[in-house]
Amino acid sequence: MTSFINVKNISKSFKDQKVLKKISFSVEEGSITGLLGPNGSGKTTMIRLLNGVILPTDGEIVVGGFDPNKNGDEIRKISGIVTESTSLYHEMSAYDNLMFFSELYGVKDDSRIDYLLEQFEMTEHKDKLVGTFSTGMKKRVALAKALLHRPKILFLDEPTNGLDPEGIQMVIGYLKKINKDENITILICTHVLHQLETICDHYLFIQNGMLLESGNRRELEEKYLGEIDLVVETNLIPSGEVYHNFPYKRIDESHLSFRLNSKKDVPSLLRLILKESDVFSSAFANRDLETLYFAIRGEQNE
Numbered sequence: 001m002t003s004f005i006n007v008k009n010i011s012k013s014f015k016d017q018k019v020l021k022k023i024s025f026s027v028e029e030g031s032i033t034g035l036l037g038p039n040g041s042g043k044t045t046m047i048r049l050l051n052g053v054i055l056p057t058d059g060e061i062v063v064g065g066f067d068p069n070k071n072g073d074e075i076r077k078i079s080g081i082v083t084e085s086t087s088l089y090h091e092m093s094a095y096d097n098l099m100f101f102s103e104l105y106g107v108k109d110d111s112r113i114d115y116l117l118e119q120f121e122m123t124e125h126k127d128k129l130v131g132t133f134s135t136g137m138k139k140r141v142a143l144a145k146a147l148l149h150r151p152k153i154l155f156l157d158e159p160t161n162g163l164d165p166e167g168i169q170m171v172i173g174y175l176k177k178i179n180k181d182e183n184i185t186i187l188i189c190t191h192v193l194h195q196l197e198t199i200c201d202h203y204l205f206i207q208n209g210m211l212l213e214s215g216n217r218r219e220l221e222e223k224y225l226g227e228i229d230l231v232v233e234t235n236l237i238p239s240g241e242v243y244h245n246f247p248y249k250r251i252d253e254s255h256l257s258f259r260l261n262s263k264k265d266v267p268s269l270l271r272l273i274l275k276e277s278d279v280f281s282s283a284f285a286n287r288d289l290e291t292l293y294f295a296i297r298g299e300q301n302e
Ligand SMILES: Nc1ncnc2c1ncn2[C@@H]1O[C@H](COP(=O)(O)OP(=O)(O)OP(=O)(O)O)[C@@H](O)[C@H]1O
Pocket: 014, 019, 037, 038, 039, 040, 041, 042, 043, 044, 045, 046, 191
């Protein structure tokens, strides 16, 4: 795997406020990486540094082979960005907005606009004024705009803010698809963790301008979450408090919660149950991204 972004010992201060403190991380080419942290932890500042919009106080950054400190323009040519404000002209149609930015970015091929409108399911709305669009529709046009020049990296700052659950799922679906279709590296910043549950390959957790932890889901779960509670919907009626070495608790008449040492125990437990009764469903309890985040925070702040 090749790194697309390399950040080494980056610090950033605004006057005497230290916003980022010696942060180091890398982002693999083609990955979807989540930069997660509470409000004010420095996520937007990090994106602005990666884009060369602001300069670091100390440290080194390389994005797609370029140093944003020296080659900000080169980085902006290979990057797309969507911030909270969609930066579209409300008094222009979706198509005219995309045509305007296409010309601004020097994109020669107009078919890219049609392709992106179709990808984001906006073709039927292309001639309507952006000002009349819902937040979700504006977000979809903003994503199309960010992708006009076929960037290699997409920076998304709170991309799902203001969207309803359906809108969030749509945006996440589009992002997964473009990541796959165009092999584009995506860095998503957010403080709303559960929205990234199914999309990221890699996570960077920041707090108070410092990198608390990084890794993929499996590595982080193994490190911080330890034992697993697996809730099984079954008609099994075991006796005692332990079923074949697996301690369990009854939740209600059809659900049992088993304590396992690791995910590797899941198949053997389910096979044992299936030998004598039925399994209708099974799901991990307390293994969502938020639980992981609080476990990391708890341990790192001790
Ligand atoms: N241009 C600036 N001048 C002075 N202070 C700034 C500037 N930009 C950011 N800050 C400060 O840096 C800190 C981190 O802000 P930043 O926007 O990077 O956080 P964030 O993690 O993106 O937060 P949020 O989730 O609320 O968007 C804040 O205290 C903010 O006030």
